[in-house]
Amino acid sequence: MNGLAGKGFFIWKIQDCEGGNPQAIAEAAQRAGFTHVLIKIADGGWPVNIDRKTNTDLLPPVVQALREKNIRVWGWHYVYGNDPLAEANVAIRRIQQFQLDGYVVDAEIEYKQAGRDRAARRFMGKLREALPNIPIALSSYRFPSYHPQLPWKTFLEFADYNMPQVYWEKAHNPEAQLRRSVREFQNMTPFRPVIPTGPTYKTGGWAPTEQDILEFLRTVQALGLSGVNFFSWDECRKQTPALWDVIAQFSWSPQPPPPDIVDLYFQALNLHDPSLMLHLYHPDAVHITPARVIQGSQAIRAWYTTLFNDLLPQASFTLTHTTQSGSTRHFNWTAQSGNATVKNGADTFGIMDGKIAYHYTNFTISA
Template sequence: MAIVAASGGVASASRTGGVTASTGRSSATAFDGSGMWIWYVNQSNGGSIPGIIARARAHKVRTVFVKSGDGTTYWPQFSQVVRPLQAGGLKVCGWQYVYGDRPGDEATVAAQAVKTGADCFVIDAEAQYEGKYSAAIKYMRKLRSKAGKHYPIGLAGFPYVDYHPSFPYSVFLGPGGAQFNVPQVYWKAIGYGVDTVMGHTYLWNRPYGRPIYPLGQLYQDPARSEIIRFRKYARAEGARGVSWWDWQEATNTGWKAVGDPLSAFHHGVVKDYATLSQGGGFFDLVLWAQEHLRGAGQSAPRTGVFDGATTRAVKKFQRSNGLKVNGRIDKPTWIALLRYPVARASAARLSAASSGHSMPRAKRYEIPPPALRH
């Protein structure tokens, strides 16, 4: 698969899952505004509920994301703080790190946080879920069956989609999946400037059609100017909220930068879509495009590989929609494709998609694993 950047311009306003895909517009949810992630409650203001509430208010933090589970283990700390923090005026969401070995049991743990009163829930799925399409489907179906069709769920995954061709973004962010995309945009850990990392993240995440609520970093003591620029960039992209990893590692400088007023952002952002063309091996974003082509009535294969048959289907779609016929899935083609719905993922369908194609490894990991994020 050949990859180039799409042309600039204004993003589409098509809607996916009840939210405006390109602008991030949605009804008010716990994802809106400023949020702070809590890993260990006892290491966040010493576990003091009044202290957490006071600090959040002082720095205009509206939502706290408290760890509620790790794999198949529920973390009681969530049950202990959710109601007191809500009584203090905060939105409280649960989050869980998942592995995919026992997805049904993991979904049960996630649902426990929902039942306990979480205002929203976030799935932290990373390297362990690469290539695990059937597990992702099982997890999402069980969680949705317990949480409800419209309950607000986010995915906090890798920001660089193109580095992770076999990660099942199309399941976690597809029909019946998470309505909110919360990529981990840890620019300092990745090793590039805010603009470069945010630009790459938006370029590759935009085609999934979910509103993007970027998760920034306060660990590793990033400069105040970088935190402010991250906030400005997100606002310029139309994000209705950002959040920060994490409470226990944030410095006083970081806390202040989270809540300080923002001045104007004088550098416009170009709202691009990544462009795909023929060549290469399995890639989840190609599978996502093929599903949309089929939803539009084209006889595209369901392989996740951009082959000759896919190119022919793209050309037919472009011709029938009055687009430039070039066989590439460029920005105008993405915008047109995303108007067509796709069916909810099934294990049998995605098993067929990957049959005969080995699941590729990540090109590299742009951020270190959780245990090393200190």
């Protein structure tokens, strides 16, 4: 599977983008610095972007024009779940026909009905059987906690990417909403790399601002995500062209992901400062050792003061192994302090809002 990175845009109706001119679409995408474009290929069990008057398929010249500019072409498909095999078959046919670089399944309210997990498994299983090497992404709601009925785990089991629709409608807080979306999916099993989709349309008197879009893009990079998408080309170029300009002018240079809290913890440990340790903890954090349980900032500060001053003064702490599962971290460590050593450090963090909410530690100091 080739990794997907950079800026991309969803196309709904080809004829509503650059007058339906394939060369104009490709040139606009190239000028904007897009690495990929996602075009609707089907709705339910039917192919779309076909001129019904002439029965002409509009995809081939657009796919060719984009490929000539070295822009990847993905197909996207709105699914209902009433006839999952028919929906899978039309997707497979369209993907194979145009040798598309990837496929996005857009599953929303219809898949919240009872019994849709079975439909999702049949649909995704059929896709994977026929397209074992094609990257597949799920496009759905931004906050899974709001939509527990959707068979998230089944879709993501077969998917390579998660493309949540982070549409901050009626608000102007894209950073907060994107961070929450990513955090919720990080706490879900299975986790798939997130490539979020932002809004560039108007609805009910609301529209994103230019500052919104810039904040969204900057947050994507700050989170170390590999790519970003927007919806949709059709509406943006006509209704909100200033937003297109912001996206086009934004230089895509992803920042490395921020250090994990375990790395920050060991940086602070080796500075031997209890105040620095407290910055990593939730104010009501619980710290558990084999000897006792303590809670709250003052008790945790006192524990680290004793550790640094009495138990392991001027120690050098070394992380030897770490594993991550959602909001949980397990890690092992050693320490050397004069003649005192620790060879069997074993800790677990529970993370909430980026802070340590609970911390279990177990270690033996030996001379």
